[in-house]
Amino acid sequence: MHAYRTHTCGALTTAEVGNEVRVSGWVHRKRDHGDLVFIDLRDHYGMVQIVTEVDGPVFQVIESLRAESVVTVTGKVVARAKEAVNPNLPTGEIEIRALDAVVLSAAADLPLPVAGEQEYPEDIRLRYRFLDLRRETLHANIVKRTKIISDMRRRMEGAGFTEYSTPILTASSPEGARDFLVPSRIHPGKFYALPQAPQQYKQLLMVAGFDRYFQIAPCFRDEDPRADRLPGEFYQLDLEMSFVRQEDVWNTMEPVIAEVFEAFADGKPVTPAGSFPRIPHAEAMLKYGSDKPDLRNPILITDVTEHFHGSGFGIFASLVESGSVIRAIPAPGAGAGSRKFFDDMNNWARSEGYSGLGYINIKDGVPGGPIAKNHGEERTAKLIEALGLGPNDGVFFAAGKEGQAAKLAGLARIRVGEQLDLIDRDRFELCWIVDFPFYEYDEDTKSIDFAHNPFSMPQGGLDALENQDPLSLKAYQYDMVCNGYEIASGSIRNQSPELMVKAFEKVGLSQADVEERFGGLYRAFQYGAPPHGGMAAGVDRIVMLLCGAQNLREITLFPMNQRAEDLLMGAPSPAEFKQLRELHIRVVEPQAKA
Secondary structure, eight states, X not given: OOSSOSSOTTOOOGGGTTXXXXXXXXXXXXXEOSSEEEEEEEETTEEEEEEEETTSTTHHHHHTOOTTOEEEEEEEEEEOOGGGOOTTSTTTTEEEEEEEEEEEEOOOOOSSOSSSOOOOOHHHHHHTHHHXXXXXHHHHHHHHHHHHHHHHHHHHHHTTOEEOOOOSSBOOOOSSSOOOEEXXXXXXXXXXXXXXXXXXXXXXXXXXXXXXXXXEEEEEEOOOOBTTBOSEEEEEEEEEEESOOHHHHHHHHHHHHHHHHXXXXXXOOBOOTTOOOEEEHHHHHHHTSSSSOOTTSOOOOEEOGGGGTTOSSHXXXXXXXXXXXXXXXXXXXXXXXXXXXXXXXXXXXXXXTSSOOEEEEEETTEEESHHHHXXXXXXXXHHHHHHTOOTTXXXXXXXXXXXXXHHHHHHHHHHHHHHTTOOOOSSBOEEEEEOOBSEEEETTTTEEEESSOTTBOBTTHHHHHHHSOGGGOBBSEEEEEETTEEEEEEEEBOOOHHHHHHHHHTTTOOHHHHHHHSHHHHHHGGGOOOOEEEEEEEHHHXXXXXXTOSSXXXXXXXXXXXXXXXXXXXXXXXXXXXXXXXXXXXXXXXXXXX
């Protein structure tokens, strides 16, 4: 018999009744029933119940076991009594009567419980992540993650892509976040950068004649953490294709992503491949107040600025005259409730830093509230008709400059949908957001900058760059969105050196700057570059959605905390003086705040 196990803990069934077996694992729970002692023994594959009598040969060993001790048990498989069968456990029809038990590793008192799913402080969970990873939900999420990535690889290979690995030590890249820099010992005063994305390398692969590339790529960005983005590193399904237009990328990748979701959605409906809505960016900002809309929310935002020209509601009338816009956010059925809902929404908007939300609440067909009272009966009726509101609906209004009003309306749409329980959480709604602006105006620097990926192709090409208002230009750029999360971003690339220089000149960079910063791409484009494009899908976000998790830490093996610290390994940590000297680096302490 094998020294540690003949079966894993989740493999035993009634077919083994009467057989002697050996299993090894962790003590999940122990229950003392007086004349009998039970332990649930757990390994990676499942759980099985062990039982011994008080006068049994291994009672003393099992009685002394602490939770999470590692033990090997040899015993006979017996069928449980009918009333003792556990239908929630794959091994619930049998148990093992222990004949021998060997403690392989005794556990000390636990800093956090493994059995059960109770909340526990994050710092403890991360410091003892090896224990946290034994907990059922987190363990299952990590296993599911590996299966999802494996499925992605299989589907990408099936679509004709080949996986290539790109460098980890590279040059700084303008991806929109801070680089992690790595000092060079051999070249004093110079630094490598960890890649924010393999963007330039994958484009160079297309120039080099590799037709369809993909990679489960590690990416590194020194940015602040949030629930849907971890500090430090993340992974993306990175891909690039030659001789394609954006429709070719969409038609290729919709089946891959939709089928990955279908395979791991546990029966929840998924938007089928071939029917992802394609929503222009401007339309998304108007109707949803966001470029990553949650389409499970049925609420649509409407621009009602024209209704308030010369309105008796003076605040809105003045705002409209000064160039502001008014956006309406319906609240279906809210008018039938109390006014408290409307007041709470108004207070919420103020807590978010806005001046508030105007509203009309309609009860039994009668509109109420300050706007209805001052806007005028006839004009209010026209507004209600234009919005298609019912006799017991409500509507909120976000006012301000276009960007500000769109943002508030988008946030209000989400909150109203949540508060009124309008969102179907048991489905995955996917779409494309297309036609992104090529440039945007930076209020801080009072200049234009790239709105998205600087290597994208502007719609209209060189002619558009030379003859159109830069802020009117659209890019062949697109995002894939699922349930309010951006899960992929991509574009058709600019492969013309002349066009590349012209695009960067608009943001203040010269041809010499382009050659210095992006010399590899710039040189490559002079020697026959095919039309190419691609995208990168966020592996972590996709896994988070499919696991039903609310935070990326719940689907990541060893994440950092909110302060970008690895509490388990103690990173970041000071470097020794010898190391710094070898790297020609002196640490400059930050100045104390006055």
